[in-house]
Amino acid sequence: MSTSALINRLFDVIEDDIAPKTAEGVAHGNKLFGAAILRKSDLSLVLAETNNEMENPLWHGETHCLKRFYEMPKADRPDTKDCIFLSTHEPCSLCLSAITWAGFDNFYYLFSHEDSRDSFAIPHDLKILKEVFTLDPGGYNAENAYWKSYGLRRLVRELPEAERKTLETRIGNIAKRYDDLSASYQSGKAENDIPLN
Numbered sequence: 001m002s003t004s005a006l007i008n009r010l011f012d013v014i015e016d017d018i019a020p021k022t023a024e025g026v027a028h029g030n031k032l033f034g035a036a037i038l039r040k041s042d043l044s045l046v047l048a049e050t051n052n053e054m055e056n057p058l059w060h061g062e063t064h065c066l067k068r069f070y071e072m073p074k075a076d077r078p079d080t081k082d083c084i085f086l087s088t089h090e091p092c093s094l095c096l097s098a099i100t101w102a103g104f105d106n107f108y109y110l111f112s113h114e115d116s117r118d119s120f121a122i123p124h125d126l127k128i129l130k131e132v133f134t135l136d137p138g139g140y141n142a143e144n145a146y147w148k149s150y151g152l153r154r155l156v157r158e159l160p161e162a163e164r165k166t167l168e169t170r171i172g173n174i175a176k177r178y179d180d181l182s183a184s185y186q187s188g189k190a191e192n193d194i195p196l197n
């Protein structure tokens with residue numbers, strides 16, 4: 001499978017499987033972060049989930065997805081080594097650790113930590129990395145003994161022009177959708193009791 005076919009499939013999952021759940025979650029006061037697990041073999045979806053911090057502040061998009069994954073019957077659950085982990089936004093320190101402990105050897109994300117801070121007004125990922133781990137932006141090890149991470153925007157930038165243009169249009173459409181979700185979350189967040197809202 002080509003890189004652009006993989007990216008198109010991951011964008012399909014964001015648009016068709018994650019974002020609808022996130023729209024529902026945001027309507028209930030949750031943040032707009034979501035995640036999904038796919039089988040490497042045929043890129044079929046295992047499951048998609050969204051942030052559920054209104055229930056528990058540890059249920060970020062990624063950790064909530066992992067919680068649901070381990071609630072599946074063991075027989076239906078592929079080995080994490082045979083799976084792709086997809087996150088709409090670059091995982092925070094909590095989720096980086098969760099993905100590691102669950103045994104994935106990869107993850108892909110669309111929006112960066114800087115996007116979360118600058119476009120989505122959620123600075124906590126970078127702030128925690130700095131305050132707790134003394135790391136500057138980009139300071140964690142994006143490829144290490146456990147996994148390799150892939151920023152989808154960077155992968156798109158490296159493609160030949162024709163494929164790049166098509167995928168950049170798709171990114172623009174997805175970003176617009178998430179801008180709306182962000183406006184909705186930000187306008188209601190004064191009323192929630194999420195510790196780091």
Ligand SMILES: [Zn+2]
Pocket residue numbers: 060061062091092093094095096
């Ligand atoms: Zn997180």
